[in-house]
Amino acid sequence: MKKIFSYPKSLKNVPTHYCPGCGHGIAHRLVAEIVDELGIREKVIAVAPVGCAVVAYDYWDFDCCEAAHGRAAAVATGIKRARPGNIVFTYQGDGDLAAIGTNETIHAANRGENISIVFINNAVYGMTGGQLAPTTLLGQKTATTPEGRKAGSEGFPLKISEMLARLPAVKYIERVSLHSPQEVIKAKKAIKQAFLNQVNNLGFSLVEVLSACPTYWDMPAKNALDWIRDVMSKEFPLGRIK
Amino acid sequence: MAKSKILMTGNEAIALGAIDAGCRFYAGYPITPQNELTAFMAKNMPKAGGVFIQAESELAAVNMVLGASAAGARAMTSSSSPGISLKQEGISYIAGCRLPAVIVNVMRGGPGLGNIMPAQSDYFQATRSGGHGDYHCLVLAPYSVQEAYDFMFKAFALADKYRNPVMILGDGMLGQMMEPLQLSDNRKTGNQKPKTKIWMLTGCRGRKPNVVKSFYLQEGDLEKFNLTLQKEYRLIRQNEQLYEGIFLKDAKIIIVAYGTMARIAKGAVKKLRKAGKKIGLIRPISLWPFPGNIFRRLAASPKRLSFLVVEMSYGQMIEDVLLSLNGKSPVEFLGRSGGGIPSEEEIINKIKILMK
Known part of the structure; x- marks a missing residue:
């Protein structure tokens, strides 16, 4: 008999703190599987964000560094420049990467830092209780937009991936989703590509992952997945951006 | 050579x-x-x-x-x-x-x-x-x-x-x-x-993964870390207090200044010494830890001493001097900031007033 599937070595076999239906668990697992498949577990250094994934280092079984809220791309720059032989990636949410960390993100991309970024977009701040995120959809109700996001006062959903794609030093940007098994397979392929680009010294790669937050979208898990398919991915179209 | x-x-x-x-x-x-x-x-x-x-x-x-x-x-x-x-x-x-x-x-x-x-x-x-x-x-x-x-x-x-x-x-x-x-x-x-x-x-080759973090969510963990x-x-x-002291043995007034201000104060001390005034200088080199031990030692001596803190601020290091002396010696202050720097002359004049 041939073993064709097993638990990833890079993922600790522990329960996570994530809510039922949350996408982080899937995304963590995809990263762990990719690290195993590329045989880079002993070379990887992850940078964990501030947000729901703040304790990602409790789940991944490789070297990890904390970053202050939004500063992951700067911390990753420091690690990668000091140890160019290691594989350095950040894992960040929408508030971390596209609000408080916009500056660090844009400039790491513009320098063409040879790092990989897994960007989890769930259109809301989870850790702090469901506030407006830069990626919150128009009309979407949050703790700080009780009447729904209005363009006139909160502006439009920020498409950071499309913005970054304009930068000449950026190698690869793709937007994927976790709303169905087929999409998860595509997401894994894209994240793997982002890591491979770094292994091959090709430069800055980012994968934006549309991920469900049933808790703060106030929906059952199944409906949250459908909402990504039917609503969120219309605002944030899936596919290769650069 | x-x-x-x-x-x-x-x-x-x-x-x-x-x-x-x-x-x-x-x-x-x-x-x-x-x-x-x-x-x-x-x-x-x-x-x-x-x-x-x-x-x-x-x-x-x-x-x-x-x-x-x-x-x-x-x-x-x-x-x-x-x-x-x-x-x-x-x-x-x-x-x-x-x-x-x-x-x-x-x-x-x-x-x-x-x-x-x-x-x-x-x-x-x-x-x-x-x-x-x-x-x-x-x-x-x-x-x-x-x-x-x-x-x-x-x-x-x-x-x-x-x-x-x-x-x-x-x-x-x-x-x-x-x-x-x-x-x-x-x-x-x-x-x-x-x-x-x-x-x-470095990547976890041949060892368990390392995590660099400052986050301690479990009850009691952060307190334990802070105690460490x-x-x-x-x-x-205990180990890292650094200062330079000059003319401390017979000084009646000790000027306290650090960095650039100590440079200027040293000039003033030398001129005052030439004029026969018993002035000394403590120049804190480590500001944290503050070299409080020398102040405590001096304050414990039987002779009457006073201190003049000179800063390019309106009085910040003086708080550490006061804390170290704990009321045992009088402390005066001379300071300017925002572009003004206390000059040798200003320090000498202040000392002359204090010696009256």
């Missing part, structure tokens, strides 16, 4: 001292009056096989240093007062992650954008915890270009020894002035491979 000296500014001496001390990672952001430091690093760090990055902000610079330090590099950043305020977030995280790093503050006038004149008004920020949380930076205050260079060796050694951020607190005067400088016999040239430290992030820090700080207070 006497070794030859080179002439350079304090800012350049700090940069050269850092490179010679084995620093191989620098990230900074332009701000006056420390730009010569950044420019020197841009030119010379790559030649030494190190990394120079002009960051997009002070926040990014200090967090790049955090990352580089976590990866085992001797790393530093520098700025001047308003930029150091921005770096406080990162410094707090560096302390919380127990990482070694050196931060240089070439102080200028504040508050706010202030001006670009030399000042000492960031003493509180440097010696208390400038960012959030119960932590301290070790703080060293050079008063000459030679010390600006020499203290970088000491700063990196202390940062490694205690796994704690170390701040070099200079000012625009020290940064801009030129003096002859004697280079160290222990210059570290060429590529410096990071020394292996057990907590470093306090234990380190007690050791630092």
